[in-house]
Amino acid sequence: MSNTQHTVLIVGGGAAGVSVANTMRRMDKAIDIAIIEPSEKHYYQPGFTIIGGGAYSLAKATKNEADLINPSVTWIKDYADSFQPDNNSVTLRSGDTVSYDYLVVCPGLQLDWDKIAGLKDTLGKNGVCSNYSKDTVEYTWECIKNIESGTALFTQPPMPIKCAGAPQKIMYLAADRFRKKGILDKFDIEFCNAGPGMFGVPFFAKALTEVIKDYGIKTSFGHNLVSIDGAAKTATFATTDTDGNKQEITKKFDMIHVTPPQSAPDFIKKSPLANDGGWVAVNDKSLQHTKYANVFGLGDVASTPNAKTAAAVRKQVPVVVDNIFHLIKKEALDEKYTGYGSCPLTTSLSTVMLAEFSYGGKVTPSFPLLDPRKNRLIWWWGKISGFPWLYWSWMIKGHRLDIPSKESYAAKFTKES
Numbered sequence: 001m002s003n004t005q006h007t008v009l010i011v012g013g014g015a016a017g018v019s020v021a022n023t024m025r026r027m028d029k030a031i032d033i034a035i036i037e038p039s040e041k042h043y044y045q046p047g048f049t050i051i052g053g054g055a056y057s058l059a060k061a062t063k064n065e066a067d068l069i070n071p072s073v074t075w076i077k078d079y080a081d082s083f084q085p086d087n088n089s090v091t092l093r094s095g096d097t098v099s100y101d102y103l104v105v106c107p108g109l110q111l112d113w114d115k116i117a118g119l120k121d122t123l124g125k126n127g128v129c130s131n132y133s134k135d136t137v138e139y140t141w142e143c144i145k146n147i148e149s150g151t152a153l154f155t156q157p158p159m160p161i162k163c164a165g166a167p168q169k170i171m172y173l174a175a176d177r178f179r180k181k182g183i184l185d186k187f188d189i190e191f192c193n194a195g196p197g198m199f200g201v202p203f204f205a206k207a208l209t210e211v212i213k214d215y216g217i218k219t220s221f222g223h224n225l226v227s228i229d230g231a232a233k234t235a236t237f238a239t240t241d242t243d244g245n246k247q248e249i250t251k252k253f254d255m256i257h258v259t260p261p262q263s264a265p266d267f268i269k270k271s272p273l274a275n276d277g278g279w280v281a282v283n284d285k286s287l288q289h290t291k292y293a294n295v296f297g298l299g300d301v302a303s304t305p306n307a308k309t310a311a312a313v314r315k316q317v318p319v320v321v322d323n324i325f326h327l328i329k330k331e332a333l334d335e336k337y338t339g340y341g342s343c344p345l346t347t348s349l350s351t352v353m354l355a356e357f358s359y360g361g362k363v364t365p366s367f368p369l370l371d372p373r374k375n376r377l378i379w380w381w382g383k384i385s386g387f388p389w390l391y392w393s394w395m396i397k398g399h400r401l402d403i404p405s406k407e408s409y410a411a412k413f414t415k416e417s
């Protein structure tokens, strides 16, 4: 078993990990950085919604990890398995250990497919699809393309999940496809959501209710998918009504888009870095670990109560990078992360409602004058061209792009609502 040492060690080479490494490298040509990342491929997950909706390809959303990580950063192609923060070391699945001066933890979150009985056996066939995996996202489009009538269910599990808007975004793309084919009236479309409303931020929830109405979609809140029988085409939900009464309800479907329950990765949950909920316990504003000063967490795995999105990662990366340099220089840390996250809600095959918000559900758009509740063509172009370019060519490459997002930009519109 070997032991190696690096100044900065990053666990996870997804949206957050590669961006942190490449941003640090741009700021310091000499600092010794290593990333632990097992996957040869890197996926642009925000593109999965439009792949499922037939407006993008998996090939476009996939790049080789080797082409993204700066060659002067050491890539350790293995899984991190356990943490020994008192000794500043991480043990890999191979049994090797890696020591560090500063640790950045960002292995994303875990998709708990197993929590829905019967799902694994039927996912990818029998009209059971999900945008949440690279292995099943193309099947979503097959389902939407081929179905001509019937019942289409779209499920949303309890929070937190990554991109909380994604379970309904694909529903609107499907409904718009059906409308364009002239068959929307042949469908019963139902949004079965474990939560109590359309969206966590009331300002946008209200606007989304109009979208739902326009497509004639039925909403069933307090409906948590617990099992699925693909061959019989039935889905069973544990339901809780507004009075707290509980029962199980089974529904027939012709197609069902499933968003799986999600949690922190198991190796994080059992580590000394986890909070009670299993997430990496960090300060909400500085992203520094609450117990280990030389450890930072960001991205989907972090305990911060923001929307788990790549947009949040864009704002978190500079905070983590600057704070590591502050620690090295023995300076005070910045507390600059405001909880920003964003969800481009694809409300049709040509419009997006760009929901941008921060801690406490504050509406914080990046663009003044524009009503954030409006469904706009310009954000659709953003979704299919601009945002992917921003991801691959700016954020992942380690360029800093601080577009300010301000509550004052939305003041006029939030007062109206």
Ligand SMILES: Cc1cc2nc3c(=O)[nH]c(=O)nc-3n(C[C@H](O)[C@H](O)[C@H](O)COP(=O)(O)OP(=O)(O)OC[C@H]3O[C@@H](n4cnc5c(N)ncnc54)[C@H](O)[C@@H]3O)c2cc1C
Residues within 6 Å of the ligand: 011, 012, 013, 014, 015, 016, 017, 036, 037, 038, 039, 044, 045, 046, 047, 048, 049, 078, 079, 080, 081, 106, 107, 108, 109, 131, 132, 133, 162, 163, 166, 265, 267, 298, 299, 300, 301, 308, 309, 310, 311, 312, 313, 342, 343, 344
């Ligand atoms: C369907 C869908 C739609 C979405 N839509 C949007 C959107 O419109 N806008 C938006 O901003 N965001 C969206 N997101 C969310 C966004 O993709 C994530 O929030 C973002 O990728 C989080 O970055 P991350 O680096 O924390 O995790 P990830 O990008 O998931 O990266 C985690 C990395 O850690 C690695 N890893 C896992 N386990 C280990 C281990 N043991 N050791 C080492 N490495 C490990 C993984 O291989 C992976 O490369 C969407 C996500 C999905 C699934």
